[in-house]
Amino acid sequence: MFRLLQILLLLLGGWIIWFFLRQWYVSSFTDEPIEESSLPPSLPEKMVRCATCGVHLPEGEAIHSGEATFCCQAHQNAARHGEGKPY
Numbered sequence: 824m825f826r827l828l829q830i831l832l833l834l835l836g837g838w839i840i841w842f843f844l845r846q847w848y849v850s851s852f853t854d855e856p857i858e859e860s861s862l863p864p865s866l867p868e869k870m871v872r873c874a875t876c877g878v879h880l881p882e883g884e885a886i887h888s889g890e891a892t893f894c895c896q897a898h899q900n901a902a903r904h905g906e907g908k909p910y
């Protein structure tokens with residue numbers, strides 16, 4: 824019988840800890856300014872412009888060719904062959 828009470832007390836204690844941790848977790852997020860929470864979760868990557876079509880894309884997704892950056896392989900090839908408008 825005491826064993827059962829111990830288990831129940833342990834469960835109750837665990838629930839109380841979980842409850843307060845959750846309260847703290849929720850309040851720590853609602854206390855943030857609205858401007859910050861409306862921003863995307865991760866900071867935006869540095870944007871670069873495709874030298875052929877002028878589209879902006881994250882630097883990590885761009886194709887680098889010397890000083891120039893391109894949005895895709897086709898535009899890199901186009902620039903190499905002198906096609907497309909240089910931006």
Ligand SMILES: [Zn+2]
Binds near residue numbers: 874876877878893
């Ligand atoms: Zn492009």
